[in-house]
Amino acid sequence: MFNLPQALKRLVIGRAMRSEELGETLLPKRLALPIFASDPLSSVAYATGEILLVLTVGGTAFLYLTPWVAAGVVALMAVVVMSYRQVVHAYPSGGGSYEVVSRNLGANSGLVVAASLLVDYVMTVAVSVASGVDNIISAFGSLADYRVALAVGFVALLTAMNLRGVRESGRAFAAPTYLFIGGILLMVVTGLIRLAFGDNPQAPTAALGIAAVDGKDTLQGFGLLMLGLRAFASGCTALTGVEAISNGVPAFRAPKSRNAAATMAVMGIVAVVMFVGVTLLALTSHVHYVEDACQLTGLAGDCHTYTQQTVIAQLAATVFGGSDTLLFYFIQAVTALVLILAANTAFNGFPLLASILAQHRYLPRQMHTRGDRLAFSNGIIALAVVAGGLLWFYKADVTSLIHLYILGVFTSFTLSQIGMVRHWNRALAEERDPAVRAAAQRSRLINGLGAVTTALVLVIVLITKFTQGAWLAVVAALLLWLTMRGIRRHYDHVAEELSVEDVAAESSRPRQVHAVVLVSKLHKPTLRALGYAEAFRPDTVEAVTVDVEPEATADLRSAWEASGLEVSLRVLESPFREITKPVVTHVRELKEQWPGDAVAVFIPEYVVGRWWENLLHNQSALWLKSRLLFTPGVMVISVPWQLTSAKRADRPARKAPGAVRRGQ
Structure with a gap:
């Protein structure tokens, strides 16, 4: 089936490339320069x-x-160019400043x-x-x-x-x-x-x-x-942009550092x-x-x-x-x-x-x-x-725009040259070969000169451009710095929270599993969800519906009793015609009743093949999942029912008669 968005994407950016083709994207010097x-x-x-x-x-x-x-x-x-040539040789991994x-x-x-x-x-x-x-x-x-x-x-x-x-x-x-x-x-x-x-x-x-x-x-x-x-x-x-080569060393062909320095x-x-x-x-x-x-x-x-x-x-x-x-x-x-x-x-x-x-x-x-x-x-x-x-x-x-420019570049210039001086100091403290020490001392001199000159320029730029708009660049960099620190704290906190100290305790099974199947009507998606829930062999299974429309609920009760299903149907009251809140409240009550057990909620969902068909079906399942996922000890399981349009959308395009695969 023709996929217009995918076709447009391929037209703009070309065919997808395999990960092993990464080496083909490396640059010779003649392309790296531009x-x-x-x-x-x-x-x-x-x-x-x-x-x-x-x-x-x-x-x-x-x-x-x-x-x-x-x-x-x-x-x-x-x-600056001489200083960054030292960076390219000392740090070829591409982090630059x-x-x-x-x-x-x-x-x-x-x-x-x-x-x-x-x-x-x-x-x-x-x-x-x-x-x-x-x-x-x-x-x-x-x-x-x-x-x-x-x-x-x-x-x-x-x-x-x-x-x-x-x-x-x-x-x-x-x-x-x-x-x-x-x-x-x-x-x-x-x-x-x-x-x-x-x-x-x-x-x-x-x-x-x-x-x-x-x-x-x-x-x-x-x-x-x-x-x-x-x-x-x-x-x-x-x-501006002089440091870009030091950031992009990994994109050069081997020998990477030499080619980057020459460029x-x-x-x-x-x-x-x-x-x-x-x-x-x-x-x-x-x-x-x-x-x-x-x-x-x-x-x-x-x-x-x-x-x-x-x-x-x-x-x-x-x-x-x-x-x-x-x-x-x-x-x-x-x-x-x-x-x-x-x-x-x-x-x-x-x-x-x-x-x-x-x-x-x-x-x-x-x-x-x-x-x-x-x-x-x-x-x-x-x-x-x-x-x-x-x-x-x-x-x-x-x-x-120019007043917001170059302040950041000279900040990185200055700090990177100071960092390089410390790098050479550390290298000289460990190195004993006279030739290598002489080269390191020469590089330290170049980077030291770079640190002094770029620091002076940074002060000049800050004084002369700050009130003309450069303060906006300072504020933007400060906000970005705070944001990045916040992101790192979040990732560190998540890693600490997810780390495993006692494998046996963390992998222990719950004492019991209680399955809850959400029901709106007695139809094929509901029956599939019930069957799927029972296949897990939970300790208890119950079907749950919310009484939003009394007549529809009465019809569901009658159909359920006439079906001969062994699973009991629980009706949750909803005086304000809500669906999400009564279900979430019921699930939390189950968790309070059985604190050491697991509750598995099975939600039957329609799967459509066209974007506009989503507008014709309510999104109650999405809201339910978003609320239940925040409840500890509750597993949310979607049981999809693919409508005909979804099956057609997933069907691979037919080959033309007589077409032969490449390589046959």
Whole structure:
């Protein structure tokens, strides 16, 4: 029989895969790069713009700080990449920052990292997709009114792709990522060649002035320092997603650690080259990019209706000769595509981390379950739902979302590097080989430098972004931390409660078993339930009905007496026409009467084959079961009666005449 929901599921995510096919999903480096590194690579598209947005609050007076801020971001990127290469080698099991911190700083610190990363993965999806939509709107301004719908639609598309499995999503995302890298490098090289030959192209906004916000062009001393630090904090969005490779080491082909470390090195080099090139072009072509378009002076029309082009869009138009050239549209297309696909870093990191947390009993166990395509589908869906909700709530506005970003990432950066320093201290205390000790000391130095620098950046980010919305990310991480601790307490309590100390006592049989068969009418399901109950050979059997309608109850009594059944029929009074309460009360009275005995309640149930048929039958059996299951010492046994529609639904589809099974 044709199953429409199942057919649609197979169309979206593909055929189900056997567990032993897991090895076929492991990634070579060429696919791992676009899967795990698309976020830090794509951040080139907005990191420079975020620096400019901050510095232009003072008009053009402070744009001279841009190279210094960019240099700080590049230095930090180098330190973080080198530090995480040590993590990849030391902890190849894939826990990344969470595993490092949990092992070296304790479970509570590990949960801080986990909560921070989970929140930041959600923000990665929201910011990347919103930024991608911005680039689409930069090329096609008429789509501005559909910003939210486009963003949510792209999240749904990414979800479907990732539900198909890691390897298939890697194939789909590899080409756009490599095209983006090639496109940006082509733009940077072309722009620098033109600059070298004395042809300095000017951005479309170069002729526009920038009005300072509330006289901030006169900032000096501490105020200027805070502005520079705020710009640096915004530029650090270039580092988001760097840790994803350390979380995803198990997804690499062997040798896993070496391949993951090599991929991380390539990612760092390419990201730095692109970021420096874009920032240099933005400065030489005098790109003007502001948070509020009304800061721009010299606009021909109303500033409230003016749609700013992104920094990448302005540079593409500048370098390639206008906004109507083929290369301009190529850059916009691959930038928008890779920004949207950059969310794939989170779609791989979030489910992996959630799976590890579920293994450690900090998240529901369903997060560790692999779906039909051997992906952690529950984690993928959870991420999509939360990120889609954020995009809808913030109207897919990058400026609003960016303030909630990167705080969690630097929390995990800092704690993981401190954890790695402790790891190397422990290793050095036990190691005597001079060569190994020298390598460990070098690694400790790298991680120590990483701990100091990322801690400073964390303080800067916290100070400069807290009041602008970062406090929401802090609150979300705190609530998630408390929730995970509560889940772990629940699982620990359940494990303790279910543990067996005395096997003989726990497996002892009840003295007697009393069977109760619920009856509404004397029909086939009732007789099957009676027969099934008697097959258990209980010590007592009674049939129970509830007197909701006196006439129907009288008819049942007459039919029961005429049937010659040996089982007695007990009628429970129900003055308020309830069914569940009288039955539950009667069963509890039996338990009180025979405290050391077991009571088995047999409930006959209809089984239908179509969803709408459930609406035509009352759900009293469901309510009864839900109440009786909370009564200690009571066993609830469903006795199904399959109606004709259920039998048809379960019948396997017929093979076509002459069809032969594969392999025959």
